[in-house]
Amino acid sequence: MSDLLSIGYSGLRAYSRAMSTVGDNIANAQTVGYARRTLALREMASGTESALVGRNVSGGGVTIGGLDRSVDKWLIDDARVSAGDADRAATRLSWMTRVEGALSDDSNGISTNLTKLFTTADQLTADPNNPTLRAQFLQSAADIATGFRDSAGQLSGMADGISGAAQSSVSELNANLDALEGINAGLRKARPGSTNEASLLDERDRLVGAISSQMAVTPSYDDKGTVTLRATSSGDTLVGGGTVTHVAVTAAADGRLSFSAGGAAIDPGSGNLAGLGQAADHVADQRAGLDAAAAQFAGQLNAAHQAGIDANGNAGQPLFAGTTAATLTATPLSADQVAAANASGSNGNMLAFGAMRGANDPEAAWSGRLAMQAQATASARAQEAAAWTRADGAAAARDSVSGVDLDREAADLLRFQQAYSAAARTIQVARETMQALLSAI
Structure with missing residues (x-):
């Protein structure tokens, strides 16, 4: 049960930050020198070990790896x-x-x-x-x-x-x-x-x-x-x-x-x-x-x-x-x-x-x-x-990598909103399950 709550909490925290990053991109779409940013997300593994089954690794939620700037040094x-x-x-x-x-x-x-x-x-x-x-x-x-x-x-x-x-x-x-x-x-x-x-x-x-x-x-x-x-x-x-x-x-x-x-x-x-x-x-x-x-x-x-x-x-x-x-x-x-x-x-x-x-x-x-x-x-x-x-051609090539595409940001925002809702639902399910178990005692 605690794993379920931890997974849900890590998702809320990560996807909230991801939506904030998308918001920064949208707000700075016309800012000179601004490079599009993405939040690096990766799986947070958890595991147990026993004499019979050895190492057992399962998903433990999501963790934030930091911000990445979309840049190409040569461009x-x-x-x-x-x-x-x-x-x-x-x-x-x-x-x-x-x-x-x-x-x-x-x-x-x-x-x-x-x-x-x-x-x-x-x-x-x-x-x-x-x-x-x-x-x-x-x-x-x-x-x-x-x-x-x-x-x-x-x-x-x-x-x-x-x-x-x-x-x-x-x-x-x-x-x-x-x-x-x-x-x-x-x-x-x-x-x-x-x-x-x-x-x-x-x-x-x-x-x-x-x-x-x-x-x-x-x-x-x-x-x-x-x-x-x-x-x-x-x-x-x-x-x-x-x-x-x-x-x-x-x-x-x-x-x-x-x-x-x-x-x-x-x-x-x-x-x-x-x-x-x-x-x-x-x-x-x-x-x-x-x-x-x-x-x-x-x-x-x-x-x-x-x-x-x-x-x-x-x-x-x-x-x-x-x-x-x-x-x-x-x-x-x-x-x-x-x-x-x-x-x-x-x-x-x-x-x-x-x-x-x-x-x-x-x-x-x-x-x-x-x-x-x-x-x-x-x-x-x-x-x-x-x-x-x-x-102008060189600037366009650079902006194709570093620039903010509002259509792409809108798609990412929708994706992270749905992920945030799913994480919130995970916590709600864990809460309801715990409540049901307590009520059965």
Whole structure:
């Protein structure tokens, strides 16, 4: 009789806990980083031994073996790595799109005003003494210089923005590293198979994933589930042995970023920080290219204008001053100082301006720069789309194992409810039997 009561009691306790576990799964079906849990149940054997029949083993109820998390380490690692690659591509594309906007004609009008400058020069060949056309020629030059300065200012602002975003991201990364070491400390004390251990393991995996979204890391685990985290590029330990090594970022004068951990240089490899580093390099290259374009453009047009003669018979003056895009300005000239003439005639220099148009003229050079930026942005966009496709596939594969399926949970809940009712009925039968025996005495 006592065995019957024990069997019933063990069933009530086990199936109550099992229904609670199913309830946790249902409640956390949409919780990021939650891995489905199952309660490990196994038979609890009991037995007797005698000289005649030897060992006699019979069922003694059910016992709880602890909580199991439905996880696949390979799928988790694959999802983590692919998500880091996608974050790098997305961050890089975001800033490259802004660079494309800063260089576009809609933003600075350089292409439009270059065309206007040469068109006005063509018009001056027919009417070289027209003061209105002369003023339009000078205004187009001033607008071009303004466009270069605007683009330089936007690129400079982007460099500052990338540096600020990197500092913020590194601060978040270091906070996650500290939190991960706190999780390690909790796992060392957690009881195996407990709800607390499962929650700590979920948070551990979430933090490792969050860190991977910022830089490439390689985790390794001990038998307690604590993680040692190393930078993939250098192998330097970031978390492990009870210590945390923080990451630092430094911006150079041109905006390029460098990263270090404990004073040693590291390469983020993937994730948000890698994307910011690549974006910073691209912006720095574009700033240098813009300065070179401004200097070349000013040099070509200054030389062409100085080769002519103005309306007062004086040699042409430089149209532009400044050696970089940020310092490029139009020389303050009057309409009479436009050097439309040369030794060959009153419109000779404007004819020479028109002859500049070709494969290496300022218009073609600027159009080529815009085309290269557009091509680089399109390539980055294609890479980002491919990276997210892979990341989404890896996440779906991981969730097929770790995710909560409400239909499956509903079936399990019904099964455990019926088992709980059966255990309760076992106790009731034992009680009624005992009552009948007592009544018969």
